[in-house]
Amino acid sequence: MKDVNKDLNLSVIKAFRLLDVYLNDKQEWGVRELAKKAGYNKTTTYRLLSTLESLDIVQKNGDDKYILGLKLFELGNLVSIHKSLRNYSRIPLENIAKEIKETVHFGVLSNNRILYLNKAESPLGLKVSTQIGSYQEAYCTALGKVLLAYSSKNLISDYFKNVKLEAHTSNTITSAKDLLIELKQIREKEYALDMEELELGLICIAIPVFNKNKEVVASISVSGPSSRFKSENIASYLSIIKKGASEIETRMSDYN
Amino acid sequence: MKDVNKDLNLSVIKAFRLLDVYLNDKQEWGVRELAKKAGYNKTTTYRLLSTLESLDIVQKNGDDKYILGLKLFELGNLVSIHKSLRNYSRIPLENIAKEIKETVHFGVLSNNRILYLNKAESPLGLKVSTQIGSYQEAYCTALGKVLLAYSSKNLISDYFKNVKLEAHTSNTITSAKDLLIELKQIREKEYALDMEELELGLICIAIPVFNKNKEVVASISVSGPSSRFKSENIASYLSIIKKGASEIETRMSDYN
DNA sequence: AAAAACGTTTCATAATACGAAACACTGTTT
DNA sequence: AAACAGTGTTTCGTATTATGAAACGTTTTT
Numbered sequence A, B: 001m002k003d004v005n006k007d008l009n010l011s012v013i014k015a016f017r018l019l020d021v022y023l024n025d026k027q028e029w030g031v032r033e034l035a036k037k038a039g040y041n042k043t044t045t046y047r048l049l050s051t052l053e054s055l056d057i058v059q060k061n062g063d064d065k066y067i068l069g070l071k072l073f074e075l076g077n078l079v080s081i082h083k084s085l086r087n088y089s090r091i092p093l094e095n096i097a098k099e100i101k102e103t104v105h106f107g108v109l110s111n112n113r114i115l116y117l118n119k120a121e122s123p124l125g126l127k128v129s130t131q132i133g134s135y136q137e138a139y140c141t142a143l144g145k146v147l148l149a150y151s152s153k154n155l156i157s158d159y160f161k162n163v164k165l166e167a168h169t170s171n172t173i174t175s176a177k178d179l180l181i182e183l184k185q186i187r188e189k190e191y192a193l194d195m196e197e198l199e200l201g202l203i204c205i206a207i208p209v210f211n212k213n214k215e216v217v218a219s220i221s222v223s224g225p226s227s228r229f230k231s232e233n234i235a236s237y238l239s240i241i242k243k244g245a246s247e248i249e250t251r252m253s254d255y256n
Numbered sequence C: 001a002a003a004a005a006c007g008t009t010t011c012a013t014a015a016t017a018c019g020a021a022a023c024a025c026t027g028t029t030t
Numbered sequence D: 001a002a003a004c005a006g007t008g009t010t011t012c013g014t015a016t017t018a019t020g021a022a023a024c025g026t027t028t029t030t
Helices: A010-025 A031-038 A042-054 A070-076 A080-100 A142-149 A153-162 A176-189 A231-255 B010-025 B031-038 B042-054 B070-076 B080-100 B142-149 B153-162 B176-189 B231-255
Strands: A058-060 A066-068 A103-110 A113-120 A135-137 A192-195 A202-210 A216-225 B058-060 B066-068 B103-110 B113-120 B135-137 B192-195 B202-210 B216-225
Touching: A010 A031, A010 A042, A010 A066, A010 B010, A010 B042, A010 B070, A031 A042, A042 A058, A042 B010, A070 B010, A070 B070, A070 B113, A080 A103, A080 A113, A080 A216, A080 A231, A103 A142, A113 A142, A113 B070, A135 A142, A142 A176, A142 A192, A142 A202, A142 A216, A153 A176, A202 A231, A216 A231, B010 B031, B010 B042, B010 B066, B031 B042, B042 B058, B080 B103, B080 B113, B080 B216, B080 B231, B103 B142, B113 B142, B135 B142, B142 B176, B142 B192, B142 B202, B142 B216, B153 B176, B176 B192, B202 B231, B216 B231
Parallel strands: none
Antiparallel strands: A058 A066, A103 A113, A103 A216, A113 A135, A192 A202, A202 A216, B058 B066, B103 B113, B103 B216, B113 B135, B192 B202, B202 B216
């Protein structure tokens, strides 16, 4: 903790590291337990937690255990760009899910990964389910490939510098050359497929969502098990998703 | 900033104050602008923002303006206590809204106020709409009065010490004595009404949601314009909301 | 009854945050 | 064209703050 490239507030970084890394793994933590896991001193951890508690960022859960607090929930809902995207996407996503009967996801690109902003789940028992606010690799998801396909050349070259294309299944695209070809095809077809590239048995189809300046700001995907996802359905799925996407685009432009 | 009652990390407090108070008011801030508003030194503010930026808690929006970042959204979604409440309430709330055709809210008590955890909006044009994650006073809302009614005596006496009962309309209950009588009646009737106490023309009805230990953990309300909200509807509304509440209670107990 | 765990407090010391001033840059006014 | 008025950013000596070993008060386990 000596060589920081910039002059930053170390205790702020420590505080968020507690929140981000460690309070994620588990529901509740004791002071010593968390200190050990974080590699901080017991007293330091206690002081940080006390500080965060005074701000309602964490709170105590009965017997001296710390859990994430309500203020954090409140702050999360303030994130304006995504707040609006989430609001405007909700009803269209639900309509798509109702019509197709598969889970619908809505996400943006953030730090080279997909951030799931919203979803509408399939009414069926066997379905895909993802945590809102969680991340997934972009190169092996339909959502991610669409967003990469419409990104600037700079962003894409950065992407290849920073991201290692690891195989999740035998279908995962693991070479930069192949991925570039795929992205080109996506731009031409105006939709992306994920043919069991992230998980065996899981197929997705995704299209871009544009803002009023014709820039891609998000994407929508439909995900389902390969047993239900037949190639003859693609055309009808696409027309339903595109209807939903244009609904979101209309809602956004009405407010901006 | 000299007399702190405990030994807390001041820079952590400052960082969250930037997020909480100031990044809420506006969409984007310059460094000097935010420093002036927060009463911090320009350099301090810059350092705090740089720190938060390195953590993706804030991000830059084009021309050197800071906005809330994605990590905050992600962290907000990790808040476990309410994550489950939110998940379990979604479908029941939507069913209630569909049946009654009025907006349904779901909230908990936090720091003497109502925190809106979830909602399902009325399908009609004229409707009540609230921001998830936002707060409202408890004493002049049906949601809040239900939660106060089922709170411990200690919490209620604390409530009266810390909260000033201000009139929002001519119907607002502004005396502690009257509010205590109201809370007693709510416990007897097992539901609360808000008869234009927060806003003229706005009526709400709310009931409690219990956990498996028969403690009240949240409440559900239906809100609508006085033009549609007739006293003869109360009985049928109540039976629909109670059905939804017991659905939520079942879902919660299945998982805990 | 002893031991081992917990959260919490203390306090001298080492490390960090602080902020005035200077810098680099952009756009506006004279 | 030159001076000015705005930005965000960097520097660096100093004042403030965070640090952590040790001790404390409880509770739980042995």
